[in-house]
Amino acid sequence: DAKTTQPPSMDCAEGRAANLPCNHSTISGNEYVYWYRQIHSQGPQYIIHGLKNNETNEMASLIITEDRKSSTLILPHATLRDTAVYYCIVRPPHLQGAQKLVFGQGTRLTINP
Amino acid sequence: NAGVTQTPKFQVLKTGQSMTLQCAQDMNHNSMYWYRQDPGMGLRLIYYSASEGTTDKGEVPNGYNVSRLNKREFSLRLESAAPSQTSVYFCASRGTGMNTEAFFGQGTRLTVV
Numbered sequence: 555d556a557k558t559t560q561p562p563s564m565d566c567a568e569g570r571a572a573n574l575p576c577n578h579s580t581i582s583g584n585e586y587v588y589w590y591r592q593i594h595s596q597g598p599q600y601i602i603h604g605l606k607n608n609e610t611n612e613m614a615s616l617i618i619t620e621d622r623k624s625s626t627l628i629l630p631h632a633t634l635r636d637t638a639v640y641y642c643i644v645r646p647p648h649l650q651g652a653q654k655l656v657f658g659q660g661t662r663l664t665i666n667p
Numbered sequence: 668n669a670g671v672t673q674t675p676k677f678q679v680l681k682t683g684q685s686m687t688l689q690c691a692q693d694m695n696h697n698s699m700y701w702y703r704q705d706p707g708m709g710l711r712l713i714y715y716s717a718s719e720g721t722t723d724k725g726e727v728p729n730g731y732n733v734s735r736l737n738k739r740e741f742s743l744r745l746e747s748a749a750p751s752q753t754s755v756y757f758c759a760s761r762g763t764g765m766n767t768e769a770f771f772g773q774g775t776r777l778t779v780v
Contacts, residue, residue, distance in 0.1 A: 595755060597773050
């Protein structure tokens with residue numbers, strides 16, 4: 555799996571958009587970008603994933619650069635409950651079987667009132 | 668739908684004791700994973716299983732054994748617990764359909780004294 559690089563921590567004001575960057579310069583053509591988050595000490599929770607097009611769901615938007623070497627997770631109107639550690643992962647599609655699902659250190663996002 | 672269930676939720680062991688952490692999923696997923704998370708750190712993969720009867724080492728397998736008992740259950744065994752194994756352990760599962768995000772249990776908090 556391609557390695558990812560994320561800033562260790564970020565702050566954002568409540569109600570503003572939180573933009574979390576991720577670098578994955580060694581990503582392969584068939585590898586997806588996945589985002590998870592971990593609130594306090596709970597189990598991680600899936601947020602969104604994408605291949606090359608931008609994606610949006612009820613939780614967030616994912617912007618992937620045209621060269622696919624980086625992406626940004628956007629939480630459009632951050633709330634205090636969005637305070638969590640956010641993990642960016644890249645991995646091949648499921649058809650290649652079970653892969654090591656490896657998490658990095660993630661970004662600790664703090665939403666301030 | 669319970670998702671991924673881990674037992675026990677909390678455990679205190681003495682150095683040298685053995686125990687088995689249990690994990691079960693009811694989503695008919697092929698792949699299952701065990702992670703550990705030390706305080707303030709990211710998730711590290713211990714072992715994973717692509718399907719019933721197969722297991723593979725992750726990033727930090729030393730001191731652990733696993734068993735994929737059937738499609739539902741994936742257990743993690745500590746044969747001789749050490750204080751360095753004090754951690755929170757997470758189990759996860761993932762399917763092979765179109766939506767292949769991983770689902771996590773709520774964790775087992777293990778303290779070895």
